[in-house]
Amino acid sequence: xxxxxxxxxxxxxxxxxxxxxxxxxxxxxxxxxxxxxxxxxxxxxxxxxxxxxxxxxxxxxxxxxxxxxxxxxxxxxxxxxxxxxxxxxxxxxxxxxxxxxxxxxxxxxxxx
Amino acid sequence: xxxxxxxxxxxxxxxxxxxxxxxxxxxxxxxxxxxxxxxxxxxxxxxxxxxxxxxxxxxxxxxxxxxxxxxxxxxxxxxxxxxxxxxxxxxxxxxxxxxxxxxxxxx
Numbered sequence: 001x002x003x004x005x006x007x008x009x010x011x012x013x014x015x016x017x018x019x020x021x022x023x024x025x026x027x028x029x030x031x032x033x034x035x036x037x038x039x040x041x042x043x044x045x046x047x048x049x050x051x052x053x054x055x056x057x058x059x060x061x062x063x064x065x066x067x068x069x070x071x072x073x074x075x076x077x078x079x080x081x082x083x084x085x086x087x088x089x090x091x092x093x094x095x096x097x098x099x100x101x102x103x104x105x106x107x108x109x110x111x112x
Numbered sequence: 113x114x115x116x117x118x119x120x121x122x123x124x125x126x127x128x129x130x131x132x133x134x135x136x137x138x139x140x141x142x143x144x145x146x147x148x149x150x151x152x153x154x155x156x157x158x159x160x161x162x163x164x165x166x167x168x169x170x171x172x173x174x175x176x177x178x179x180x181x182x183x184x185x186x187x188x189x190x191x192x193x194x195x196x197x198x199x200x201x202x203x204x205x206x207x208x209x210x211x212x213x214x215x216x217x218x219x
């Protein structure tokens with residue numbers, strides 16, 4: 001089915017572990033985004049990508065790494081998870097950058 | 113200062129009521145504006161785009177006031193299913209989301 005999917009949907013990990021959140025879209029949108037959503041902060045942009053092999057920092061990039069080797073995939077890696085990274089993570093895509101963004105269902109990450 | 117600001121609410125209204133949300137934005141160069149709806153524990157979804165001339169979609173009306181740098185959303189004849197958080201969105205280099213306004217519609 002066309003759309004944008006995220007995996008895993010739920011993840012519990014421990015402080016210091018590496019975690020990768022996956023995002024896959026089938027629309028061939030050029031732009032993809034990673035957000036985190038926390039109570040009191042709303043949606044905050046972590047990283048975004050304009051095309052394969054082009055990524056840029058958003059508002060809160062520290063502690064995160066992204067890559068985009070294929071247009072349809074945009075994984076987000078927490079290199080050494082911290083409790084402050086407990087959050088709901090949403091991936092989104094759009095075409096072009098200032099158009100409507102389509103969101104994935106989210107990943108609920110808990111760092112113990 | 114946050115680029116997009118909105119009242120967090122909650123707005124508690126009875127079914128059938130009319131309710132309006134306002135949102136202010138700080139970047140006068142913003143070109144595009146949107147209202148998104150987010151249900152509890154779900155992803156945000158586009159409710160409607162906001163055009164300079166204003167636009168209407170059924171019970172929903174969105175307005176843009178560039179002079180005062182705010183956008184509004186009017187919901188008429190509220191339904192229980194309208195209960196959600198409404199996110200105001202402006203644009204800078206990418207979309208900038210407000211923190212959302214919670215609406216609770218009661219029977």
